Amino acid sequence: MGFDIPEPFVWDESFKVFYEQLDQEHKGLFDGIFKLAKAPSDGAALSNLAKLVNDHFAHEESMMKKANYDDFDSHHKAHVDFVATLKTVSCPVGADKLHWAKDWLVNHIKGTDFKYKGKL
Template identity: 50%
Template sequence: MSFEVPSPYVWDDSFRVAYDNLDSEHQALFKCIAKCAENRADAAALADLVKVTVDHFADEERMMAKTNFSGLPEHNKIHSEFVAKIKSLSAPLDDATVAFAKQWLVNHIKGIDFKYKGNL
């Protein structure tokens, strides 16, 4: 499934998962990806994206574990694959990589994260 990537690339209420901390973290992820897109040669921006992503995934998975959310194993696998992908990147980022990251986050929130709305 593929959802429309917003332009400009910013978080809006259509991405709300109804948990303030996770919504804030999703907003930060949008900002990190946008910064990487604008500054493709900036290794620090890429490192920040990795850190923010890893921290967010840990928070999200902790919340899922606390409520015994049934989708946690699948969610964890998806998170691990994305982290491995972005950790393997190096600046400068090419167009395809930026497009992938933008689309991945949009699809992940709307197609995967929305499954836990109201369940954590």
């Protein structure tokens, strides 16, 4: 999409949104994808990633609503679209789907989440 995917695939300071809980959740998403990449046949790793995603999106969106964030609708749609695609993923998870998840997360944080810095 636009931003480089870090290798190894781990969160670093360049992904900081400056909301401690959201930064911790983003780290967890990186870790969830990393673990799934290490064990693409592990259904528990895929289920864990789905739970991390759903929990994070719900928390982030609640913060946006509370702050009357003006770009909520398009941000929410990006989340809905990601979850819909993630639901189509099954084990063993192919390299193409892992790349998609990594690329989406990197570009969503740096291209979309960064827009709410200082606004929540």
